Amino acid sequence: MLVYYLSRLWHIELYNEDNPAAFKDWRLRELEKIEVLIDRSQAHVTLFKPILDTYRTHALLSKFPESKVLFAFRHYNDVINSSLKKFGVTNRINHVRSWMDEDFSEFALAPPPEATKAFIRSLWKPSLSPESGAALFWLFHNQLFYDFKLDQDERVKLVRYESVVSEPVEEFKKICHFINVPFEPYIIKGVHSSSIKRDSPPEIDPEIQTACENLWQSLCQWEGVN
DSSP states (O other): OHHHHHTTSTTEEEEOTTOTTTEETTEEOOHHHHHHHHHHOOSSEEEEOOGGGGGGHHHHHHHSTTOOEEEEEOOHHHHHHHHHHHHOTTHHHHHHHHHHHHTTGGGTTSOOOHHHHHHHHHHOOTTOOHHHHHHHHHHHHHHHHHHTTGGGOTTEEEEEHHHHHHSHHHHHHHHHHHTTOOOOGGGGTTOOOTTTTOSOOOOOOHHHHHHHHHHHHHHHHHHHHO
């Protein structure tokens, strides 16, 4: 949603995660190739959506020190419901299972803290439901905001989905100011909040739900002062 509406501005050129010029299997191509795309762009801002490369944020900021990061998050209940519909019931839990089996080797380029890996392992059970597996997936990826001290980097802005769709004028103005492009009212045409709590909350393992809720509250507090 966020990148779609931002890309309506002529100041922005978007490379979405399904664009083969910048991504392969939903992950960024080599940073040298990304640099070529940026150099070729005539837009004021070249925008990428590297969700699965969130753990490489430090490397991206190091390679492109003048870049900015929009770290978007959404309530875990709606994310879980949406992900099971969009990616299939077993996608997320199988992904988490691979972390357990392969000791988080997926993140070898920028390993998360041992404490975080240990915490995720402590919550894992082979018998977890797909909903609980998706909750662990949400928990791990959003915990990266603190794990990599992104809360201490002025080039990173935390963006809450619920705030954006509920107050689009105010929130898009803030975002546009952050990435140094002008806000134009036409870009938010079609933004609505009907997807918030649209479906019933999924049933999640109690320990995992508590961990998700604690992180959600922490992110919301930080977003309020960000």
